[in-house]
Structure formats: C-alpha cells, structure tokens
Amino acid sequence: MGAIFDIYLLEALINGLLLGGVLALLALGLNLVFGVIDVVWICYAELVMVGMYAMYYLVSVYGWPFWAAVPACIGTVAVLGLLLHVLVIAPLLGAPPINQLLATGGVLFFLQSFATVAFGIEFRNLGLRLPVIEIGDIFVSYARLLAFGCALAGMVAVYLFLTRSYVGTAIRAISQDREIMALMGVDTRRIYLTTSAVGGGLAGLPACLLVLQYDVHPFVGLSFGPIIFMICVMGGLGNMVGGFVAAFIFAELISVGGLFLDLEWGYVFAFVFFIAMMVVRPAGLLARGA
Amino acid sequence: MSAGMKPGLPWLLLGAALVALPLVYAEPYPLHIIITILIWSFAYTSWSVMGRFGLVSLGHGGFMGVGAYVTALAWNNWGLTPWIGIPLALLCAAALAVVVAWPCFRFRITGHYFALVTLALSGIVLQVITATRDITGGSLGYTPERIQGGSAPLAFQFTDKVTWYYIALAVWAAGLIIWFAVQRGMIRYALEAISEDEDASAAAGVNVTLEKLKITVLSAVMTAMAGALYCQYQMFISPDTVSGISISLQMVFAVVVGGIYVALGPTVGAVITILLAETLRIFFGPAAVGWDNLIYGLLLVLFIIFLPKGIVGSLADLGRARPRPAGVAAVRGRPA
Numbered sequence: 193m194g195a196i197f198d199i200y201l202l203e204a205l206i207n208g209l210l211l212g213g214v215l216a217l218l219a220l221g222l223n224l225v226f227g228v229i230d231v232v233w234i235c236y237a238e239l240v241m242v243g244m245y246a247m248y249y250l251v252s253v254y255g256w257p258f259w260a261a262v263p264a265c266i267g268t269v270a271v272l273g274l275l276l277h278v279l280v281i282a283p284l285l286g287a288p289p290i291n292q293l294l295a296t297g298g299v300l301f302f303l304q305s306f307a308t309v310a311f312g313i314e315f316r317n318l319g320l321r322l323p324v325i326e327i328g329d330i331f332v333s334y335a336r337l338l339a340f341g342c343a344l345a346g347m348v349a350v351y352l353f354l355t356r357s358y359v360g361t362a363i364r365a366i367s368q369d370r371e372i373m374a375l376m377g378v379d380t381r382r383i384y385l386t387t388s389a390v391g392g393g394l395a396g397l398p399a400c401l402l403v404l405q406y407d408v409h410p411f412v413g414l415s416f417g418p419i420i421f422m423i424c425v426m427g428g429l430g431n432m433v434g435g436f437v438a439a440f441i442f443a444e445l446i447s448v449g450g451l452f453l454d455l456e457w458g459y460v461f462a463f464v465f466f467i468a469m470m471v472v473r474p475a476g477l478l479a480r481g482a
Numbered sequence: 483m484s485a486g487m488k489p490g491l492p493w494l495l496l497g498a499a500l501v502a503l504p505l506v507y508a509e510p511y512p513l514h515i516i517i518t519i520l521i522w523s524f525a526y527t528s529w530s531v532m533g534r535f536g537l538v539s540l541g542h543g544g545f546m547g548v549g550a551y552v553t554a555l556a557w558n559n560w561g562l563t564p565w566i567g568i569p570l571a572l573l574c575a576a577a578l579a580v581v582v583a584w585p586c587f588r589f590r591i592t593g594h595y596f597a598l599v600t601l602a603l604s605g606i607v608l609q610v611i612t613a614t615r616d617i618t619g620g621s622l623g624y625t626p627e628r629i630q631g632g633s634a635p636l637a638f639q640f641t642d643k644v645t646w647y648y649i650a651l652a653v654w655a656a657g658l659i660i661w662f663a664v665q666r667g668m669i670r671y672a673l674e675a676i677s678e679d680e681d682a683s684a685a686a687g688v689n690v691t692l693e694k695l696k697i698t699v700l701s702a703v704m705t706a707m708a709g710a711l712y713c714q715y716q717m718f719i720s721p722d723t724v725s726g727i728s729i730s731l732q733m734v735f736a737v738v739v740g741g742i743y744v745a746l747g748p749t750v751g752a753v754i755t756i757l758l759a760e761t762l763r764i765f766f767g768p769a770a771v772g773w774d775n776l777i778y779g780l781l782l783v784l785f786i787i788f789l790p791k792g793i794v795g796s797l798a799d800l801g802r803a804r805p806r807p808a809g810v811a812a813v814r815g816r817p818a
Contacts, residue, residue, distance in 0.1 A: 226594075232598065234601070290593060294786055297540070298783040299779065301776075304775065305779060309771075309772040309776060414605065414728075418601060456609040460606060460610055463602060463606040467582060470586065471588075
C-alpha cells in the first residue's frame with residue numbers, strides 16, 4: 193500500500209513539474225506585457241483559447257500537419273495581441289491603469305462570446321493520441337513531456353531575445369524606466385507593439401501545447417486564467433523569475449492536491465496558499481526588502 | 483447628489499411612482515423584468531459603493547455566490563429559514579471579505595494586484611461550488627425546496643409577483659440609502675484621500691487598512707444579500723448565474739455603462755443590460771446565446787475608451803455645464 197501510494201505521489205509530482213512548464217510560459221507572456229506596457233491583460237487566457245481553436249481548425253478541420261499549424265497558431269495569436277494593443281490599450285494609455293484592465297475584461301467577455309457564437313459550446317479536441325511513456329512503474333504522458341520541453345525552449349528563446357537583441361534590450365530598459373527611454377531615442381510605440389506581439393505569441397505557444405492535452409471550448413480560459421493571475425501576483429507582477437518559480441509551486445500544489453481530492457480542490461489549495469503567502473511575502477515571492 | 487440632507491422632490495416623485503406602479507399595472511412578465519432589474523441594480527450598487535473609490539474588485543461574483551448558496555444550503559440541509567439563513571450568509575460573505583481583503587490592504591496590494599487577487603477569488607468560489615457537487619449540485623445548479631401550497635412568509639417564499647416587487651424595491655431603495663450614507667459620511671473623504679495617496683492620508687491620520695476594509699465588508703455583505711434575494715426569487719441557482727468571473731465582470735460592465743460616481747448609475751446600467759439581454763432573447767430565441775455578452779464586451783470597451791463616466795455621469799456633467807473642480811476630477815480619475 194505504501195509503495196503504491198508513493199508511486200502515485202511521484203507521478204503527481206512529475207506531472208506537476210511538467211504542468212509547471214506550461215504555466216510558467218503563460219505567466220511569462222503576461223509578465224512581459226505588464227512589465228513593459230504596465231497593463232494587465234485580463235483576457236490572456238482567452239487569447240490562449242482562441243489559439244487552441246486555431247489549432248483545432250487548422251489540424252482537425254483543414255488537415256494541416258501539426259508542425260505547420262504551430263507557427264500559424266502562434267502567428268494568429270500574436271496578431272491578436274497586436275490588435276488588442278492597437279484597438280484597446282493604445283487609446284487608453286493616458287487613462288488610469290485600472291481602466292485599461294477593465295477594458296481587457298471587456299475583451300474577455302467579447303472573445304468568450306465570440307467563440308460561443310462562432311464555434312458553438314461543444315467540447316472539441318484534435319483527436320490525436322500521443323503515446324504514454326512508462327518509466328519503471330510511472331506513467332508519463334508524451335504530450336505533457338512535449339509541452340514541458342517546448343515551454344522550456346520557448347522561455348530560453350524569450351530570454352535570448354530579451355538579452356541578446358537590440359529590441360530586447362530596449363524592452364528591458366523600458367520596463368525599468370518608462371519615461372527616460374523616450375528621451376534616449378527609443379520609439380516607445382514600436383516597442384509596445386513588439387511587446388504586444390511577443391506577448392500574444394507567448395499565449396499562442398501554450399495554446400498549441402494545451403490543445404494536445406485538453407479539450408477546447410469557449411470557457412476553457414476560465415479554468416486556468418485565475419491560476420495564471422495568482423502566479424503573476426505571487427511572483428510579483430512583471431517579475432519574470434518570480435513568475436517562473438511561482439508557476440512550479442502552483443503546478444505542484446494543483447497536481448498533488450488533485451491527487452488526494454478532486455482537481456478543483458487543488459485550485460482551492462493553491463488559492464489558500466496564495467492568500468497565506470500574501471501575508472508572508474506581500475510584494476511577491478522574490479521581492480527584495482521594501 | 484447635492485449636499486443637502488433631505489431627499490429632493492425628484493426622488494420623492496420617483497419613489498411614489500415606483501410604489502404605486504403595481505397598483506395600476508401588474509402584468510406578470512413586465513413585473514418579472516422589473517423585479518430582476520431591481521435585484522441586479524442592488525447588486526451593481528453594492529459593487530459601486532467600493533468601486534467608486536478606485537477599489538476595483540473582480541471578486542464580487544464570489545460574494546454573490548456565497549450569499550445565494552449559503553442561504554439555499556441552510557434551508558435544504560438544516561431547515562433553517564432564510565430569515566436566519568440570509569444573515570448567516572451575510573456573515574459568511576463578511577468573513578470571506580475580511581480573510582481576502584485584510585492581507586491585501588494591510589500589505590498594500592492595490593490597483594492591478596487587488597483586481598487580480600479578487601479575480602482569483604471569484605474563480606475559486608466557482609471552483610468550490612463545482613467541487614462540492616455532492617452538496618451543491620455542482621454545475622447543474624441547485625434548487626431550494628419549495629413549501630407546498632403558495633406563499634410561505636416564514637420560508638421567505640412568495641408566489642405573488644407583487645409581493646416580490648415590493649421586497650426588491652425596498653432592498654433596492656436601501657441600497658441607494660446606503661450609497662448616500664457613504665456619500666455624506668466621513669468615510670467618503672477618507673477613501674477619496676486614500677485613493678489619491680495612501681501614504682499622505684495615513685500621515686494625515688487616516689487608518690488606511692481599516693477604512694478600506696470597512697467599505698469592502700459593507701460592499702461584500704450587500705452583494706451577498708443580492709445573491710440571497712436572487713436565490714429566493716428565482717428558486718434556482720447555478721454556479722454560472724450567481725458566481726464566477728463572468729458575474730464579476732458583468733457588475734463592472736453595468737456600473738461603468740451607467741456611471742460609477744452617481745447614485746443611479748448602477749441602476750441605469752442594470753436597466754440597459756437586462757433590457758438588452760431580454761430583447762435579444764425575444765427576437766433571436768436560443769440563437770441569441772452568446773450575442774448579449776458579445777455586445778456587452780464590445781460596449782464595455784467602447785464606454786471605457788469614449789465615455790468612462792458612464793451614461794448618467796456624462797449626462798450629469800452636461801447638465802452642470804461647467805467642469806467639476808479639479809480636485810474632485812483628479813480623485814475620480816485616479817486608481818488606487
């Protein structure tokens with residue numbers, strides 16, 4: 193009995209680790225946008241949902257091969273991120289930040305109902321069956337492993353982009369001091385557009401990975417949206433390393449918590465932990481002393 | 483919204499007209515729509531009581547869910563009449579508000595952060611209701627047990643629409659009275675100062691954490707009351723109709739459209755949203771599913787960009803014909 197229990201626990205821990213990769217990728221995109229533009233995209237999970245639908249239609253309906261659909265999906269969501277910025281955020285840049293947040297809330301409503309109207313409320317999936325890998329007595333799904341690997345690769349790519357390229361350097365500089373960069377001759381508008389596109393793309397990649405494991409429906413964003421926001425707040429909004437660490441903590445809480453009770457209770461544990469952590473480390477997990 | 487302490491003549495006329503309405507006109511369907519509008523107006527007013535100070539909560543769907551479910555669960559499981567169940571539900575909502583909001587305020591989690599924390603709260607309440615499906619019926623919804631044979635005042639069940647109309651009207655009016663009490667009270671000055679600069683107001687002797695907590699608990703309790711009322715009126719609740727992020731955003735939407743800084747703003751917002759949804763439903767039937775929210779979402783974005791003060795707020799500004807004093811405008815514009 194004890195041995196079996198341990199194996200389940202180990203399996204849950206591994207699955208949590210793999211889930212953490214995808215959550216970290218999601219948090220990274222949200223953090224990037226917040227760090228640079230100082231806007232929280234409440235509709236971030238809905239961008240992922242649209243990406244999942246893009247994958248579904250490209251692969252299952254139009255018969256594209258998976259590898260070709262991935263860049264198309266990332267591109268679609270990147271354009272969506274761009275549109276979000278141009279149509280909704282840009283006119284509000286001078287307005288109080290909370291108005292920008294609420295406006296993206298409106299976009300959340302819009303995207304959800306748009307998906308309901310356009311795609312219907314049925315659950316859809318790619319119908320792909322990826323093999324399950326057996327290591328000893330532990331079963332690990334190939335889809336999760338793939339998602340974890342791609343998520344890590346995506347994060348490394350973003351890291352290199354931010355540290356090695358000129359635009360990336362400008363993005364980091366803007367997130368440190370928004371006013372001074374315009375004086376230094378950086379075109380803030382262009383940087384905002386680039387960031388929005390990258391932020392959108394960072395929602396597109398997880399969409400490709402999540403659609404391998406989960407069904408897509410108009411409200412799928414609600415099931416992981418709150419988790420992403422908690423991760424970002426706990427990591428410290430705009431703090432990418434903090435978000436990375438928090439993502440793995442939450443993923444483990446959900447996965448291991450879900451092992452003992454229903455998956456929903458995993459979310460509840462995560463929330464209770466989150467409230468407790470706010471009392472202990474209010475400025476975020478990795479905050480330097482106030 | 484003048485500074486006078488007595489209600490003006492327009493208010494008295496409005497009140498008299500509303501009280502007299504069912505005496506001259508009591509068709510069941512329009513009355514049902516009006517009752518729904520009154521209940522939701524009260525919920526939206528509850529949100530705006532704190533929202534107008536830049537305390538943007540996206541967790542009110544959670545409080546409403548607590549109000550509805552605790553009342554219904556207490557009745558079905560323990561036979562506790564809503565006359566006790568509703569106060570119990572309000573107490574639960576107050577406790578939840580303190581548990582979530584106190585750490586936020588104590589540790590200066592404001593603006594974006596506060597919105598996100600409360601957003602997570604409404605998501606979690608929905609998850610809990612779904613997870614405890616053995617007790618709450620999960621996403622299939624929940625029905626308080628009906629007393630057979632008509633109205634039962636002791637069980638807070640009424641089959642008569644006119645009775646419900648007066649109950650909803652009374653609660654709605656109470657919401658407005660609370661709104662004006664906040665408007666005239668010291669707490670308004672404290673919270674406006676806080677929304678402008680927390681450090682400066684703390685230095686001026688305002689207990690920042692306590693004042694914010696007071697208004698949050700008040701707002702949460704009122705919202706839970708709206709949830710309980712909705713439950714007793716509809717006699718059916720489901721996680722999606724009384725809790726969750728969608729309901730929270732719906733509150734924000736209605737208040738922003740109506741006007742966040744004026745007493746009747748939330749009510750006008752409720753009238754517009756509910757009439758819009760009903761019209762779509764009548765003209766398009768089941769095909770309308772999703773379209774109402776599509777239009778809400780679009781309107782919310784458009785209003786925030788072009789008419790951030792909402793319909794009533796902008797009309798009031800027009801009527802005033804000259805801009806408000808700069809100080810007040812600054813408070814209104816600024817987030818926490």
